[in-house]
Structure formats: structure tokens, C-alpha cells
Amino acid sequence: MSESSIQNTPQENIPDQDVICDIQNVCTEFGENIVHHNLNLKVRRGDITALVGRSGCGKTTLLRHIIGLTKPKSGNVLLFGENMHIMERVAQRRLMNRFGVLFQQGALFSALSVFDNVAFPLRELKQFDESVIYQLVMHKLALVELEPRDAGLLPAEISGGMVKRVGLARALALEPELLVLDEPTAGLDPDRSHNFIDLVKQLKKSLGLTVLFVTHDMDTLASLAERVVVLEDKHIIADCPLRELAGIDHPFIINFFQSIRSRLERL
Numbered sequence: 300m301s302e303s304s305i306q307n308t309p310q311e312n313i314p315d316q317d318v319i320c321d322i323q324n325v326c327t328e329f330g331e332n333i334v335h336h337n338l339n340l341k342v343r344r345g346d347i348t349a350l351v352g353r354s355g356c357g358k359t360t361l362l363r364h365i366i367g368l369t370k371p372k373s374g375n376v377l378l379f380g381e382n383m384h385i386m387e388r389v390a391q392r393r394l395m396n397r398f399g400v401l402f403q404q405g406a407l408f409s410a411l412s413v414f415d416n417v418a419f420p421l422r423e424l425k426q427f428d429e430s431v432i433y434q435l436v437m438h439k440l441a442l443v444e445l446e447p448r449d450a451g452l453l454p455a456e457i458s459g460g461m462v463k464r465v466g467l468a469r470a471l472a473l474e475p476e477l478l479v480l481d482e483p484t485a486g487l488d489p490d491r492s493h494n495f496i497d498l499v500k501q502l503k504k505s506l507g508l509t510v511l512f513v514t515h516d517m518d519t520l521a522s523l524a525e526r527v528v529v530l531e532d533k534h535i536i537a538d539c540p541l542r543e544l545a546g547i548d549h550p551f552i553i554n555f556f557q558s559i560r561s562r563l564e565r566l
Contacts, residue, residue: 349514
């Protein structure tokens with residue numbers, strides 16, 4: 300089956316103003332290992348998009364290209380219509396303030412309190428005095444349903460679910476348009492995972508966010524994703540609304556999603 304017959308909603312038909320991230324013919328290599336080959340993807344503004352695929356297929360590497368941590372060997376990664384990889388540092392920094400990232404393990408600074416972790420990107424801007432930073436941080440903590448008393452705790456003193464929420468509050472500190480999540484529910488028990496998914500959906504709706512996330516968890520995928528992008532064999536083999544994924548006849552997709560296939564068909 301050809302790639303064009305697998306993908307739904309042709310990428311080229313998406314209006315430019317509706318594209319928040321445009322990945323064009325990206326090739327990524329590490330030595331002799333080819334990770335991406337002529338990979339193309341458009342992330343739509345306002346969607347919650349899941350990026351899935353087998354372990355080691357290059358999902359996190361693609362996220363790192365998008366947020367500017369790494370550069371592909373060739374091709375373009377446009378974010379908000381601009382190529383971060385060729386920008387001067389000041390312009391790049393300004394562009395990076397338009398997205399927030401929650402890394403898999405939270406990536407909190409262990410020596411800083413919850414308050415100071417969330418305040419970190421605000422202080423880096425050097426645009427706010429401490430009274431304004433205090434108000435902004437406490438507002439972000441409230442958004443992710445943390446209490447004022449939690450602000451003084453260190454990362455070692457809070458649960459895994461709270462670490463995720465603090466990381467999310469920090470990702471939202473600069474009022475981003477795009478929220479990038481790497482395995483957002485990894486390490487959480489089912490109840491905390493469900494609560495975190497509900498929180499992300501609520502924040503997406505109230506803040507008008509575009510959300511791009513990587514996950515291996517089938518429940519997270521089924522509960523959170525509006526669109527699903529499947530990375531396999533170095534390129535995108537499917538990009539469609541979640542409910543349409545169950546109807547795609549591709550060996551990898553059939554195998555990967557068999558555990559939730561009936562659930563997808565009921566959505």
C-alpha cells in the first residue's frame with residue numbers, strides 16, 4: 300500500500316494560517332543510522348496531536364528538532380512559519396518563548412523549590428519584578444491544581460503526579476501557543492494519569508493551546524488525542540483523526556493498535 304493511500308486529509312490542503320509547525324523533507328542521521336528520510340508533517344493549530352510509533356523510531360528526536368534542541372541533516376522545520384535553526388540567537392529566543400515543553404521525567408531543577416522552578420523562565424526574561432513573578436507563578440500553580448502551600452516544596456518532597464503538574468506549570472509560564480509533551484503520563488498510576496489527561500484537555504480548551512505529544516500508552520492516546528500521526532519506516536505513514544485510524548489497513552498500525560482497535564471504532 301502506498302503512503303499516499305494511507306494518510307488522510309492531504310497535508311498540502313491545510314491553509315498556512317492553520318499550520319503551527321511545518322516539517323518539510325526532513326532527513327536525520329546518526330552515523331550510519333538513518334532515523335528520518337524525507338519526513339513531512341504539518342501540525343494544525345488548535346489540535347491535540349499524538350505522535351506515535353515503535354520504540355527507537357525517532358519520535359523524541361523529531362520533538363527535539365521541533366523545539367530547536369537538535370538540527371536535522373537536511374530539510375526544514377518551520378515553527379510559526381519561521382525556521383528556528385537558521386535564526387540569530389535573539390530572534391530564536393523570542394520564538395522559543397511561544398512554546399512550552401514538558402519533558403518525560405519533569406526535568407525539574409532538584410535544588411530549586413516548586414515556586415522557583417516555575418519562576419525560572421519568567422526570571423530568564425528579565426522583564427518582571429519579583430512581585431509580578433510571584434503573582435504569575437501562583438496563578439500557574441493554581442491552573443494545574445496545586446495549592447499555595449506546595450510552592451515551597453522541593454522536587455524530592457513531592458509525588459510523581461505533582462512533578463508532572465509542576466513541569467506543566469513551568470511549561471505554561473510564558474503563555475505559550477504550543478504545548479509539547481513527551482510521554483506525559485509515563486510513571487503515573489491509572490487515577491493520576493486520568494486526572495492529568497483531564498487537566499491537559501481543560502487547559503487546551505481554556506487557553507486555546509495547540510498540543511503535540513508523544514506517548515506509548517494506549518489509554519492516554521485514546522483519551523487525549525484528536526489527531527494521530529504514526530511514524531514508521533523513517534517517515535509518516537498516517538495522519539488522521541483518531542477515530543479514522545482504526546480503518547487504516549497497514550500491518551504496523553493493525554499490530555500497534557490492536558489492543559484499542561475496538562475502542563477506537565466506538566469513538
